[in-house]
Amino acid sequence: MKAAKQIFDLAGAALLLVATSPVLALTVLAVRASSPGPAIFSQVRVGRDGRLFRCHKLRTMYVGTPSLPSHEAPADSVTSVGKVLRKFKLDELPQFWNVLKGEMSLVGPRPCLxxxxxxxxCRRRLGVLAALPGITGLAQIRGIDMSNPELLAETDAAYLRTASFWLDLRILFGTLYRS
Incomplete structure (x- = not known):
């Protein structure tokens, strides 16, 4: 399953990056037009085996906003364009590059700060850190966020115990449906 998942990730990320490039270009322009600063930013996140990596995202907050989890960030720190990008998960599009670099998977536990x-x-205790982080995951389609770390880690561990190609497809389609 590991080699097949890696091939699926690389092929899927390459295909999706090409397919979404017009949307990505438009969102970059929208971010630049809505507030000063770069359109894409990189943030240090925890990856496989606890190694740190730079996770790429479209900027949804004003420049200078402290690096906090989304559920802790002040409501007025998100730009108007950023609200739309977050609603439709478009701020995650640059993470296809992270998948192509082998730092992330299409599906897996979301990388944390x-x-x-x-x-x-919690993730270390449950063995979740052994997995590549994903652009989306089981917790995301179930509406579980980082405000409940124990439940999030348990959901991530449950995904890893039952991971399969078909479950990944269900999660990917579930992510599209939720958007």
Missing amino acids: PTQTELIE
């Missing part, structure tokens, strides 16, 4: 120590410890 290094400051989210409670979640990291």
Whole structure:
């Protein structure tokens, strides 16, 4: 399954990057027009085996906003364009590059910030850190976020215990449906 998942990730990310490139170009222009600063930003996240990597995203907040989990960020820190990008998950499009670089998977536990120590410890205890983080995951389609670290880590572990090609497809389609 591991080799097949890697091939699926690389082929899927390449195909999706090409297919979404017009949308990505338009969203980059919209971000640049809505507020000063770069359209794409990179944020240090925790990856496989606890290694840190730079996760790429479209900027949805004003420049200078502190690096906080989404559920802790002040409501007025998100730009008007950023609200739309988040609603439709378009801010995640640059992460296809992370998948192509082998730092992420299309489906897996979402990468967390290094400051989210409670979640990291729960994931370490449950073996979740052994997996590549994903652009989307089981917790996301179930509406579980980082405000409940124990439940999130348990859901991530449940995904890893039952992971299959078909489950990944269901999660990908579930992500599109939720958007």
